[in-house]
Amino acid sequence: MKTDYSPTCFSRKGFTLVEVLVVMAIIAVLATMTVGGLGYYQRKAKESKTQVFVASVSRALDDYRSDEGSYPTDGADGSEASSAILYESLFGDADNDGTPDTDATIYLDMLNPSAKGPALNVKEDGGVYVLVDGFKNPLRYRAPGEQNPGADFDLWSAGPDGETSTSNSGDDTKDDIDNW
Numbered sequence: 001m002k003t004d005y006s007p008t009c010f011s012r013k014g015f016t017l018v019e020v021l022v023v024m025a026i027i028a029v030l031a032t033m034t035v036g037g038l039g040y041y042q043r044k045a046k047e048s049k050t051q052v053f054v055a056s057v058s059r060a061l062d063d064y065r066s067d068e069g070s071y072p073t074d075g076a077d078g079s080e081a082s083s084a085i086l087y088e089s090l091f092g093d094a095d096n097d098g099t100p101d102t103d104a105t106i107y108l109d110m111l112n113p114s115a116k117g118p119a120l121n122v123k124e125d126g127g128v129y130v131l132v133d134g135f136k137n138p139l140r141y142r143a144p145g146e147q148n149p150g151a152d153f154d155l156w157s158a159g160p161d162g163e164t165s166t167s168n169s170g171d172d173t174k175d176d177i178d179n180w
């Protein structure tokens, strides 16, 4: 039997320009929503990771003080360089060569820059190992602390915008992730 595919069966041979434009507009809106949503969740994940890391580093600093009698203070001024102090103190790598020094205490195992897999929390920055947040920016450390009333140290991340201020004020600091 022969099926009839004559034009009278399918009176329309294609899409009109308007239909094509409408479909394209819908696809564009959906794509924008998907990409925007993805970016939002990626940022949230990095923020959470940073919060967890700041808490881990805080605990390690308390362990350091228990052993040493005080928090590391040399160079702990809240500048980007202060992130190297954290790495050197908590990974027992005072000469910052990527391996713990002889007889040094490691307070945070996860800081090993030569560990297998991507180094999530340590970055070599200009030949110096520093601790980085979920956005790959150096953590900031200041001891004695100025932000916590009676605090021993201030520890913070510049947050999603990657910008911060050692005075901890201004627009750059609104998204910072800190321990106070």
Ligand SMILES: [Ca+2]
Pocket: 092, 093, 094, 095, 096, 097, 098, 099, 100, 101
């Ligand atoms: Ca070393």
Ligand SMILES: [Ca+2]
Pocket: 157, 158, 159, 160, 161, 162, 163, 164, 172, 173, 174, 175, 176
């Ligand atoms: Ca910020």
